[in-house]
Amino acid sequence: MRGLDEWIRRRLRAIAWKQWKRGRTRYRELRRRGVGRDLAAQTAGSPHGPWRLAASPALNSALSKLFFRSLGLASVAAPRPA
Template sequence: MQIAKELSTYLIGWRGYFGFCQTPSVLRVLDQWIRRRLRAVAWKQWKYGPARFAELRRRGVGRDLAAQTAGSPRGPWRLANSPALTIALPNGFFASLGLASVAARRPA
């Protein structure tokens, strides 16, 4: 995902500026929101039910869960928090794309 590379530049800057804030939970929530948004973007890019089903299956989601999720009438934002998309696009996937974490602690 090209968007992850572009976003990572900003996240590194935010981490440098806000890295020593007194409320690290805010940064963890921001990290969660960013990953959820990227899952929603991926869901939109897969476009239609059969393509969504195939992508979920290719990424290790079970047949029943993939079919249920691909046929869901829910929107991308709601489905981005679903178990199927969490399995298909885990946090490690975004790290492998080079997405920086805002909440990563720097050594003191």
């Protein structure tokens, strides 16, 4: 289940990357989510595809487990209340 959870988060990151179609928008969204200037610029200008970039440090910090949890998408590994 943990592997499936990781795959789903990566897929959601790739989808978000596709929705931010242009480099300027990608840079702005990464910066808005707390990614540093250099890393955001390097990632936004990357020629690699969405699936590969979904595993990048920039997208992992911008769209972290906490981000998805705040949207109500609880992680499988999260302990359940008794």
